[in-house]
Amino acid sequence: xxxxxxxxxxxxxxxxxxxxxxxxxxxxxxxxxxxxxxxxxxxxxxxxxxxxxxxxxxxxxxxxxxxxxxxxxxxxxxxx
Amino acid sequence: xxxxxxxxxxxxxxxxxxxxxxxxxxxxxxxxxxxxxxxxxxxxxxxxxxxxxxxxxxxxxxxxxxxxxxxxxxxxxxxxxxxxxxxxxxxxxxxxxxxxxxxxxxxxxxxxxxxxxxxxxxxxxxxxxxxxxxxxxxxxxxxxxxxxxxxxxxxxxxxxxxxxxxxxxxxxxxxxxxxxxxxxxxxxxxxxxxxxxxxxxxxxxxxxxxxxxxxxxxxxxxxxxxxxxxxxxxxxxxxxxxxxxxxxxxxxxxxxxxxxxxxxxxxxxxxxxxxxxxxxxxxx
Numbered sequence: 001x002x003x004x005x006x007x008x009x010x011x012x013x014x015x016x017x018x019x020x021x022x023x024x025x026x027x028x029x030x031x032x033x034x035x036x037x038x039x040x041x042x043x044x045x046x047x048x049x050x051x052x053x054x055x056x057x058x059x060x061x062x063x064x065x066x067x068x069x070x071x072x073x074x075x076x077x078x079x080x
Numbered sequence: 081x082x083x084x085x086x087x088x089x090x091x092x093x094x095x096x097x098x099x100x101x102x103x104x105x106x107x108x109x110x111x112x113x114x115x116x117x118x119x120x121x122x123x124x125x126x127x128x129x130x131x132x133x134x135x136x137x138x139x140x141x142x143x144x145x146x147x148x149x150x151x152x153x154x155x156x157x158x159x160x161x162x163x164x165x166x167x168x169x170x171x172x173x174x175x176x177x178x179x180x181x182x183x184x185x186x187x188x189x190x191x192x193x194x195x196x197x198x199x200x201x202x203x204x205x206x207x208x209x210x211x212x213x214x215x216x217x218x219x220x221x222x223x224x225x226x227x228x229x230x231x232x233x234x235x236x237x238x239x240x241x242x243x244x245x246x247x248x249x250x251x252x253x254x255x256x257x258x259x260x261x262x263x264x265x266x267x268x269x270x271x272x273x274x275x276x277x278x279x280x281x282x283x284x285x286x287x288x289x290x291x292x293x294x295x296x297x298x299x300x301x302x303x304x305x306x307x308x309x310x311x312x313x314x315x316x317x318x319x320x321x322x323x324x325x326x327x328x329x330x331x332x333x334x335x336x337x338x339x340x341x342x343x344x345x346x347x348x349x350x351x352x353x354x355x356x357x358x359x360x361x362x363x364x
Contacts, residue, residue, distance in 0.1 A: 025345035032270035035285030
């Protein structure tokens with residue numbers, strides 16, 4: 001467990017000193033999910049939009065909003 | 081000229097005076113320069129031009145395959161040209177695009193079917209895809225999966241790489257959008273316990289946001305096999321904490337001190353308790 005002791009103290013010391021805050025995040029808002037596993041299309045699109053992945057052809061108006069709407073609709077259905 | 085090398089990044093030089101800050105980034109024979117005032121920049125450029133034979137290319141629009149455009153809301157960085165070249169190289173420019181770079185919860189196996197007959201081509205495409213992850217964190221996971229079969233690519237790995245390329249075909253114009261916003265650091269760390277079916281090692285990843293813009297991300301297979309999901313998540317937390325410490329020091333070096341401590345978001349309650357509860361400890 002030696003390797004864990006080092007990691008343990010590294011984070012713990014920073015948290016105790018107030019240099020770092022560790023907070024809980026629900027699965028739905030875990031942006032790093034996109035880096036850790038293969039996701040289904042709706043969840044993947046939702047996380048992509050969170051990463052500010054706009055299109056250079058001026059995203060904003062139509063396209064991104066559609067993604068956001070569909071993502072929120074999906075979350076509504078998963079939380080129900 | 082009063083520039084000081086940053087201890088955390090040897091190619092970054094900072095000049096700090098009562099007039100403002102000038103930041104100089106050196107890449108081989110290219111220099112990127114930014115600062116708080118245009119007059120400061122022009123004096124640095126004038127001083128450098130006297131000493132060296134160099135050309136001022138004005139605003140940065142293209143750098144090592146990255147295209148940079150200036151929008152009213154901030155900067156937009158993409159690698160559209162690079163993706164188009166890559167698709168042309170593998171003759172997939174007319175392929176049908178797909179929605180995601182990999183199938184959900186799909187893992188590649190090391191002895192799955194026949195070995196691929198052109199491993200060199202596979203390696204070269206993977207190298208190009210790795211370079212693409214600079215502006216495309218969305219493909220980071222899929223590329224990392226495919227990277228693990230560089231030594232002996234199977235047909236199944238080639239199919240996976242084709243899927244990444246087809247996904248890129250459909251998302252050519254996507255890139256990173258850096259917006260002006262509050263200067264606070266937030267990281268999200270996540271892990272997939274025993275996620276690799278070949279050796280049961282776990283994978284962990286983190287992504288760091290400055291304000292609302294993602295500035296750093298990484299995804300890595302852990303070196304040791306973990307026996308609990310808490311252990312994996314805690315290790316992911318430590319990796320993210322190390323990155324945050326580095327970014328914080330970098331911001332300090334360019335004279336942007338952070339007043340709010342960075343926040344790491346983690347979805348594992350046991351790992352959070354282990355980090356913040358002074359009475360918890362792990363066995364020797």
